[in-house]
Amino acid sequence: MPDSRVTASVNICVIGSGYVGLVAAVCFAEMGHLVVCVDNNEDKVAQLQRGETPIYEAQLPELLARHRNKGVTFTTDLAAGIHPAEAVFIAVGTPQGNSGAADLSYVEAVVSQIAQVMNGYKVLVEKSTVPVYTNEWITRCMHRHGVAPEQFDVVSNPEFLREGTAVGDFLHPDRIVVGANNERSADLLRRIYAPLTEGRYYEQADALPGPCSAAEPAKLVVTSAQSAEIIKHASNAFLAMKISFINAVANLAESVDADIEDIALGMGLDARVGPRFLRAGLGYGGSCFPKDVAAFSWVAEQQGVDFRLLSEVRKINERQLDLFFEKIHSALWTLRGKKIAALGLAFKADTDDIRDSPAIALIRRLLDAGVKVTAYDPAAMAVAQRALPASESMMYAADPYAAAEDADALVILTEWKEFASLDLHRLNRALKFPILIDGRNLYSPTVMRDNGFTYVSVGRPAVYASTQGRPRRNPAE
């Protein structure tokens, strides 16, 4: 079989080497392209040049080792990245601004810098998540900096990868969306993704395995730039809505002694609903759902479209953390001076990312209430210590059992697999009281009761260790 890494290579520049930029750069190299990845963070670039991955992401170190200094190089020199490139992917942050709108200042800064060093026709590709019409703003910005219209096109190519499975998601995507307003630029994107859409990549002996194959290759959808921009926001907002929906149902289930896990199973078996993203818990976090729901809401407001559904999605999500905090409070009667073991710091499993992590927000609230917290996370401890420095009240443990030692209760905040298979006997002995408050529904209440725990979870009846008794609600509530 022909090797897609030898045929049809495109010179690509990726600007930004974060979760999206770095994964895209390394995966484009894996697909056979020649990539220069540019970042203005000197430390990050130095780390990457040494072959170290600055983020915790499965399969990334292996692919980086395979392609570093061959298919992909790293630099802080923007011109060195731009000059050879036919396509320039912009993958810098678009955080939430004060009004809820996306802050596009990093994108604008990059576009201005690109304009200064243009040396021929290029396609600028929006990979960052941006509001509709950003495509037009980028075009206008290039013109303002004196770049002639025939020197460039702007294309939207939103990214749908999830942290923790980013490499697999990139190379085996559910779909690739290209929003282009002319055929010339759409064709370049088709060429770039051809190893995946024509299935050639999946025939290679060392291709990363996944759901796509030569027989069922990745699908590429070409739309207008505006439609592509909206596809990204609408997809994230829809997934966030699914999570808020199941959390609202969980709260209802709890008040009538029903079980949200059974309900989600029963709902998810309907192919029109689907089983994914129906996990009730602490609510969604991360660097994307909260800011993208806010940004999409802002877009609707700007266009005079009534989309209050999105505010409800956000409100349910925020309330979910309040409810969980109240559960801990109820289970422990009073909080000041109590010692709580917290399992999980990352915003989800399989990542070290703590941006907008519900776990970090919850721990902050516990600390504010005078609780002493001992936390453990398999990947996010180093990053978390920058946000929550170790102190007399905030401690870090080497494993779940050390965190649990002499604690009044243990809370599960992140859905790491290893938290779902703890040695319950050992945990019970380590804790001062066998109380487990699970924000991710990792255990069966019956199993927990049989192991002597008081177990409180989300959307399911709580069970009580025989010695503990069912607490009354706090009078303060």
Ligand code: NAD
């Ligand atoms: P990130 O913060 O991890 O990475 C952004 C990188 O851009 C940083 O390394 C930063 O140093 C660099 N940068 C900023 N300004 C620069 C400049 N002028 N020149 C060169 N480099 C510069 O962000 P991320 O999580 O990768 O997200 C990037 C974009 O992709 C956002 O719009 C986000 O919404 C979107 N997105 C993220 C994910 C995800 O899972 N994280 C998934 C899909 C889409």
Ligand code: UGA
């Ligand atoms: C999400 C989307 O899934 C990606 O498609 C998208 O590209 C990305 O945002 C983005 O635009 O940045 P990610 O934030 O990495 O990916 O993680 P998810 O797996 O979607 O989880 C987001 C949050 O929702 C986490 O806090 C997770 O714990 C929570 N979640 C997820 C639930 O509470 N219940 C669920 O059923 C699923």
